[in-house]
């Protein structure tokens with residue numbers, strides 16, 4: 617669904633190709649961004665310098681879940697600067713999966729694919745849904761990138777979603793042991809759901825709300841989403857980690873996925889240049905196996921098929937060392953998305969639950 621909005625704009629932008637990035641009319645007149653103390657932020661973020669090493673930190677592969685909840689989560693998490701390579705899946709929750717399905721699929725995500733995290737996508741407004749996520753994550757040893765979903769209807773429903781999520785994070789004693797970060801998304805800058813200074817303010821307020829739980833806050837966004845808002849340095853300065861949408865199929869220079877590395881590097885370099893050394897993830901990251909009305913390339917040479925979907929993940933594996941070397945402790949990447957039932961063409965599983973290609977990406981190098 618994020619892709620749908622993305623694609624509509626990209627399709628329009630593709631009409632006027634004059635630069636590598638798609639162009640949009642109506643860019644904001646930018647004000648000078650308020651400088652926050654980015655260094656202090658990245659320091660406060662690395663309270664994990666005392667983190668136990670893997671496999672004695674959550675959610676390292678091989679970590680043994682304790683029988684009882686620890687007293688607090690200060691010596692709990694793995695140091696983000698040690699987390700890179702494949703970390704898990706984007707997982708869309710718009711279907712409001714049952715507890716049983718969450719348990720079964722989180723178990724598969726952890727045990728079959730060696731994931732450490734699941735990144736939530738979409739929204740389920742069912743009462744108690746986040747508690748079900750927390751249980752499934754705890755029982756299967758998975759960390760969660762939770763999400764405040766804006767949706768695409770321009771409404772204020774994200775405010776009640778935020779309040780519901782924050783209330784659950786405070787009320788459920790297990791929540792702070794599995795919730796690695798709260799994302800605002802998907803693509804709030806690209807979709808222009810809030811002016812960037814207001815989005816930065818929301819991030820700051822959320823950090824204050826969640827600070828007693830030691831839960832950081834981020835925004836899930838494309839490089840182009842920042843670029844079209846004048847860089848939105850205030851947002852980049854406010855977020856604790858940089859959660860990047862890396863979707864090179866839509867690049868105007870896209871062809872086959874084995875040729876996508878320069879496209880990945882171009883967006884990544886922008887974040888290296890502007891991100892002040894923060895931890896970075898590719899959190900919405902993949903290549904489609906089919907096009908559809910809402911998944912249309914901006915390059916006539918872009919190929920969508922299963923070998924190219926597979927090939928993109930092979931490419932990331934081939935560049936494991938390059939991605940590991942990136943500032944902030946290396947790129948941790950998510951595969952977008954778990955199943956074609958969640959986002960057509962992007963699934964590792966097809967819509968009848970069969971794996972579309974062998975998928976055992978590297979978790980270290």
Ligand SMILES: *[C@@H]1O[C@H](CO)[C@@H](O)[C@H](O)[C@H]1NC(C)=O
Nearest residue numbers: 778779780782783824825826
């Ligand atoms: C955090 O946000 C929730 C939901 O908006 C609110 O009920 C709660 O009072 C806030 N807590 C703090 C410490 O700001």
Ligand SMILES: *[C@@H]1O[C@H](CO)[C@@H](O)[C@H](O)[C@H]1NC(C)=O
Nearest residue numbers: 965966967968969970971972
């Ligand atoms: C799913 O994969 C199986 C095994 O490759 C294949 O037989 C089936 O046609 C696929 N279904 C869809 C809907 O693509």
